[in-house]
Amino acid sequence: MAAGILLEPIASAASGLTARRERGAAAQDFSTVVLTHRLQIFRFLLASTRDVDLAETLTQECFLKAHRNWDSFRGDSSAMTWLMRIAINLQKDHWRNRRMQFWRHTQTNAVDLDAASEWLPSGERSADQQMIAREQVGQVWKAVERLSPRQKSVFLLRYIEDLDLSEIALATGLSEGTIKAHLSRALVKVRAELKGKQ
Amino acid sequence: MNFQTGSPEQKHDKDADAVLHQALKNFQSSVHAWSEAEYSKPRTGTRVHYTSWRMAAGWVMGCVLAVGSVTGALYQRHHNKELAKIVAAQAATQQKIAAELQRQKENEDLLAKVDSDVSRQVPRAMQPLAQLMTSDDPQSMTGDDAQ
Numbered sequence: 001m002a003a004g005i006l007l008e009p010i011a012s013a014a015s016g017l018t019a020r021r022e023r024g025a026a027a028q029d030f031s032t033v034v035l036t037h038r039l040q041i042f043r044f045l046l047a048s049t050r051d052v053d054l055a056e057t058l059t060q061e062c063f064l065k066a067h068r069n070w071d072s073f074r075g076d077s078s079a080m081t082w083l084m085r086i087a088i089n090l091q092k093d094h095w096r097n098r099r100m101q102f103w104r105h106t107q108t109n110a111v112d113l114d115a116a117s118e119w120l121p122s123g124e125r126s127a128d129q130q131m132i133a134r135e136q137v138g139q140v141w142k143a144v145e146r147l148s149p150r151q152k153s154v155f156l157l158r159y160i161e162d163l164d165l166s167e168i169a170l171a172t173g174l175s176e177g178t179i180k181a182h183l184s185r186a187l188v189k190v191r192a193e194l195k196g197k198q
Numbered sequence: 199m200n201f202q203t204g205s206p207e208q209k210h211d212k213d214a215d216a217v218l219h220q221a222l223k224n225f226q227s228s229v230h231a232w233s234e235a236e237y238s239k240p241r242t243g244t245r246v247h248y249t250s251w252r253m254a255a256g257w258v259m260g261c262v263l264a265v266g267s268v269t270g271a272l273y274q275r276h277h278n279k280e281l282a283k284i285v286a287a288q289a290a291t292q293q294k295i296a297a298e299l300q301r302q303k304e305n306e307d308l309l310a311k312v313d314s315d316v317s318r319q320v321p322r323a324m325q326p327l328a329q330l331m332t333s334d335d336p337q338s339m340t341g342d343d344a345q
Contacts, residue, residue: 043233052236119232120224136221137228159222160229191214194221 030070033079034063040080040161041087047144047156048091058094062087077170081163084171088153095149136194143193147186154179155186 041062046055065086066073073082120133144152153172157163165176172179 039233039237042237043229046233046236047229055236119228119235133224133228136217136224140221140225160226162226187218190221191218194217195214 030067033066033083037080037083038063041083044084044156044161045087045091047160048152054094058087058090061090065090078167081167081170084157084161084163085173088172091153092149139193139196140190143186143190146189150174151182151186154182158183 038059042055042059045058045062046052049055049058062083066083073079118134120130120137144155147155150172154168154174157168157171163171165179168174168179169176174182
């Protein structure tokens with residue numbers, strides 16, 4: 001009995017220490033996740049919305065939500081696909097709320113297609129190559145603009161984030177077959193846009 | 199497949215695929231460049247002001263709409279009441295006129311009935327006077343009167 005009484009506080013102290021260590025490790029893990037994936041999430045949301053402020057806000061909300069649910073993250077998928085799934089859901093919620101409250105937000109801060117097409121990496125390219133590249137980027141943006149929200153997400157995850165089909169399936173909750181179909185339709189639209197300008 | 203031995207359609211498809219591939223690559227590079235540039239920019243608080251201004255405008259518009267709706271409803275109610283009053287007054291006036299006409303008609307009928315009754319009956323006490331009036335007639339004068 002006495003041993004039991006003496007052992008109890010030691011055990012609870014040890015478990016408390018372990019829990020604190022675990023919490024510390026988890027916090028460290030989470031800050032690593034934020035550092036590693038923040039730009040990627042921001043980039044996906046920026047490409048989806050073409051609105052810098054909105055992308056920034058949704059990125060913050062995404063990591064806030066991820067932080068709240070970090071304990072429930074079991075690691076079945078990668079942190080990246082888990083975060084992407086949260087980002088996609090937040091984006092859906094945002095558009096739903098926007099439709100409901102259309103009178104509060106009559107305008108969008110989205111950058112127009114021409115401005116979005118201006119961005120090109122400062123590589124060693126001739127002026128002609130730069131011009132052609134800018135034109136192609138504009139055409140792809142136009143095609144992306146005409147995609148349905150789901151097609152757009154799938155297309156951007158594939159061709160901006162370079163995710164493979166299984167990762168896209170985990171991030172969107174769709175089957176690989178559906179993703180292939182969405183990608184195929186999206187590519188048909190991009191091809192048509194490129195062909196139209198040739 | 200050899201590029202030079204293929205049919206013109208196959209060559210065209212290959213060219214189109216190459217263009218698509220290049221376009222997608224350029225698109226990816228562009229989005230990466232844009233996001234990196236925006237990500238490294240210091241953020242300002244302009245959006246907060248913009249949103250609050252927009253929210254205020256939304257509230258003002260909502261209030262104006264609400265006040266307008268209430269005022270419109272009250273005005274309509276008042277207008278309906280006034281209309282109902284006018285209609286009721288008109289109906290009362292018409293009833294009054296109809297009653298008056300009816301009363302006048304009854305009086306006239308009564309007077310006509312009395313007149314006809316009086317003209318037909320001569321009281322018995324007045325009979326001799328009536329005979330005298332008939333004998334004073336110049337056409338019925340006798341010889342005694344001429345003398």
